[in-house]
Amino acid sequence: MAVPADNLRQRIADLFSRDIDQPIEDDVFDALARDVFAFQFEYCAAYRAYCTRRGITPAQVTHWFEIPAVPTAAFKELPLVAGDPDDAELVFQTSGTTAGAERRGTHYVLDANLYRGSLLPTFRAFVLPDIPEMRMLSMVLPATQAPRSSLSYMVQTVIDAMGAPGSAYFIDDERGIDVPALTRALESAIDANEPVCILATSLAMVHLLEAFREERRSLRLPRGSRIMDTGGYKGRTRTIPAEELRGLYSDMLGIAPDHCVNEYGMTEMLSQFYDAALRDRFHGRDAGDVPVKRGPPWTRSRAVDPETLEAVPPGATGILHHFDLANLFSISALQTEDLGRVHPDGIELLGRRPGAAPRGCSIAMDILLERSHE
Amino acid sequence: MSNGSSFDAFHLPGFKAGEYDEIQARNLSIRVPRLTTTDVQEIAARLRLARAHLMQIPIGDIVKSIDAAAQMFASDDSGFRQEALRLLPAATGYSSQMCAYVLDHMVAGWRSDALNELLRSELDDTAILDGFVDDPRTGYRIAARGPDPCLHIFSGNVPGVAVTSLIRALLVRGASLGKTARGEPVLPVLFARALDAVAPALANTIAVTHWPSEQTQLLDAAAAEADIIVVYGGTDAVRAARIAAPPNTRVVVHGPRMSIGFVGHAGLQKTDDARAIAASIALTTATFDQQGCVSPHAVFVQLGASVTPRQLAAMIAEELEKLEHTLPRAALLPEEAAAIRTAKTRAEFASYAGAETEVLPLQDRPFAVIYDARANFEPSCLNRVLYVKTFAELQDIARILRPYRASLQSAALDGFDETDARIAARSLANAGITRITTFERLPFPPATWHHDGSLPLRELLHFIDWD
Numbered sequence: 019m020a021v022p023a024d025n026l027r028q029r030i031a032d033l034f035s036r037d038i039d040q041p042i043e044d045d046v047f048d049a050l051a052r053d054v055f056a057f058q059f060e061y062c063a064a065y066r067a068y069c070t071r072r073g074i075t076p077a078q079v080t081h082w083f084e085i086p087a088v089p090t091a092a093f094k095e096l097p098l099v100a101g102d103p104d105d106a107e108l109v110f111q112t113s114g115t116t117a118g119a120e121r122r123g124t125h126y127v128l129d130a131n132l133y134r135g136s137l138l139p140t141f142r143a144f145v146l147p148d149i150p151e152m153r154m155l156s157m158v159l160p161a162t163q164a165p166r167s168s169l170s171y172m173v174q175t176v177i178d179a180m181g182a183p184g185s186a187y188f189i190d191d192e193r194g195i196d197v198p199a200l201t202r203a204l205e206s207a208i209d210a211n212e213p214v215c216i217l218a219t220s221l222a223m224v225h226l227l228e229a230f231r232e233e234r235r236s237l238r239l240p241r242g243s244r245i246m247d248t249g250g251y252k253g254r255t256r257t258i259p260a261e262e263l264r265g266l267y268s269d270m271l272g273i274a275p276d277h278c279v280n281e282y283g284m285t286e287m288l289s290q291f292y293d294a295a296l297r298d299r300f301h302g303r304d305a306g307d308v309p310v311k312r313g314p315p316w317t318r319s320r321a322v323d324p325e326t327l328e329a330v331p332p333g334a335t336g337i338l339h340h341f342d343l344a345n346l347f348s349i350s351a352l353q354t355e356d357l358g359r360v361h362p363d364g365i366e367l368l369g370r371r372p373g374a375a376p377r378g379c380s381i382a383m384d385i386l387l388e389r390s391h392e
Numbered sequence: 393m394s395n396g397s398s399f400d401a402f403h404l405p406g407f408k409a410g411e412y413d414e415i416q417a418r419n420l421s422i423r424v425p426r427l428t429t430t431d432v433q434e435i436a437a438r439l440r441l442a443r444a445h446l447m448q449i450p451i452g453d454i455v456k457s458i459d460a461a462a463q464m465f466a467s468d469d470s471g472f473r474q475e476a477l478r479l480l481p482a483a484t485g486y487s488s489q490m491c492a493y494v495l496d497h498m499v500a501g502w503r504s505d506a507l508n509e510l511l512r513s514e515l516d517d518t519a520i521l522d523g524f525v526d527d528p529r530t531g532y533r534i535a536a537r538g539p540d541p542c543l544h545i546f547s548g549n550v551p552g553v554a555v556t557s558l559i560r561a562l563l564v565r566g567a568s569l570g571k572t573a574r575g576e577p578v579l580p581v582l583f584a585r586a587l588d589a590v591a592p593a594l595a596n597t598i599a600v601t602h603w604p605s606e607q608t609q610l611l612d613a614a615a616a617e618a619d620i621i622v623v624y625g626g627t628d629a630v631r632a633a634r635i636a637a638p639p640n641t642r643v644v645v646h647g648p649r650m651s652i653g654f655v656g657h658a659g660l661q662k663t664d665d666a667r668a669i670a671a672s673i674a675l676t677t678a679t680f681d682q683q684g685c686v687s688p689h690a691v692f693v694q695l696g697a698s699v700t701p702r703q704l705a706a707m708i709a710e711e712l713e714k715l716e717h718t719l720p721r722a723a724l725l726p727e728e729a730a731a732i733r734t735a736k737t738r739a740e741f742a743s744y745a746g747a748e749t750e751v752l753p754l755q756d757r758p759f760a761v762i763y764d765a766r767a768n769f770e771p772s773c774l775n776r777v778l779y780v781k782t783f784a785e786l787q788d789i790a791r792i793l794r795p796y797r798a799s800l801q802s803a804a805l806d807g808f809d810e811t812d813a814r815i816a817a818r819s820l821a822n823a824g825i826t827r828i829t830t831f832e833r834l835p836f837p838p839a840t841w842h843h844d845g846s847l848p849l850r851e852l853l854h855f856i857d858w859d
Contacts, residue, residue: 028403058766059602063744064741064744067744068740068741068744071740078791088737088741089733089734089737089738091734091735091737091738092737092738092740092741093736094738095741095742095744095745095747096741096744096745098741323726323729324724324726324727324729324730324733325724325729325733325756326730326756327733334504335726337726337729337730337733353733353737355730355731357726357727357730
């Protein structure tokens, strides 16, 4: 019999309230991870079938590495939930196509407290390590307009908890980004010399920068201002590499590269990863050789060979597996489609590459991905 | 895998490069000149001069010279063929057996008989390329002019397609500036060199090199010099070409497309017949590891015969296993392997949700047949991952394919009697398919095909009316 949900929930909540810089001992993480696996194995029939087919049961697992990871794509096929999906407090869906040819992944969140409990201390640690609250300017749709977006829920939760007066949304489902209003808000922040925190997808940032370029506008935002951007994007014309985007943030908004905190998250996982540079700088730690992203201690990551699913040597490239204790009521062991490397101080993301890389005039997911932005 | 020295991946007659860049193309290091926009203009000017000489050469002689160059890629003792087969596996990732197999089939389309057939099929009289001729259909005089130059933007998925594109331009006395893909920087360069050995006047009308796609100013410069642009590739490449093209410049697009197959119940009554069909489906799926626009993503199998779609799927998997020995799959990039993992897992979890889906075989192999009886369709992630779908009536197919209308290319049919085949062909033509064929012929269309529904030679021509 699996450990009861309340026991697990409490042990995980205890981790949320600890200092985020305090690592969780390997044996503590491992014991909890295996208990969580046993719980999910018992209460999620599809996961049980998946594990059983691979000859793996909780009794046999001696280390959390051995817990079968579920590819995030599986969330497109059926509810992966340790419990009853009808009991979900929140239902999140991946962005999808309107053509309906590609299904959306759905994450049923039975306990919203686990999501808030994970996301708030993590956001604070990586985006606001130096200040209790800040004016937040969002180019992410409000949750009322995007009730199934986990990003919208996250942004709203963050603004409710850490947004200083004047925090607002500058995007609307129908009219898109309100560049004039956002410009006014940025200019008034400059006049008041109060730092702001822009919350946006990378795509929204590109739109904003394009508008600024057309207007030949560039701003110097007050010292301490920052951007939390997220997500890949596929431009309509020519895509802008991440480093170039950083350069544009610096040139056109006056935000230093280490104040641009890129978030890496996914609908299927309740915890997030962030660029560690701002936090490390605030704590006086040297940045490593490569920019890394780091998650909260209740997550662990490893890179595996995509063909054999064997762990690759430390620092080698593989597809990323994450284990997220916050995913107690769905699946904690997740296999992403992201290529990356795992270093001692964080993960190095080598880009999200959904679908195959089409080598030319054949079609893979190329066309489908296009549609999702139109 | 890596070659000690790098390959000079350019053919730029008369052009003196200043600096060079070394670029890594998978396991092959290539060397290309570092170009400026002025260089591109100079290269185009040289092509125009060379094309003026081409005007004196009879079309028949051009065909003979192309044939002689093609011969150098056909015989085992030719240095050009040997070099192609040494470089291609490193550059493309394809197995050496695959490179030889694909090259042999591509070369067949570059020989005299195929080229003469192509000319006949599109131009009643090649005299139209020499000057004004009386046109009986209109009653006035018409001439046709080849591109001066044609800018070709090549893709890397199917070795040889780039050479076919250069040959098409040559046949209409067009000059060519070819930008190779990093995925296949080899064959068009070797072909130009082979042509140079037999007919320097022709080879001088071809310039081929590679530059990174990020250098959009070079594409802009090349597009400004071209009077026709032919682009092969994915959406990004096609979009970049359209952006670079001046408003009046014709852009011939061979964008991302996919092919599909159908097996009717007439072919599924006897196990031996089904086995033979499975073998031809496996071979066409394995060919260029499914990377071609002519590669099948899915095969729709009719219900109600003695061999079921599920049984045919298993047979295809068995045949793909055999091909691993004779025509092994490429070593995959991590993202390709990850995509396959995703496709297989989705099918597995769909079965836990109650869908009739199954991954064949059960264990991981360098191929997979995903049997999926649901009435939907998604493109494959490729690299020998084939969906086997079911259908009862052909009419159902057109509805499923509708969202992909703009992306469809060929359809292979087997196991239909003549009446059903006619019904199927008509329905597929309406669904957006531009070629109906057999599984055997699917990967290698005849030289005369209406490539993506158009006439490839005529698309390279400007007609001049004298009415």
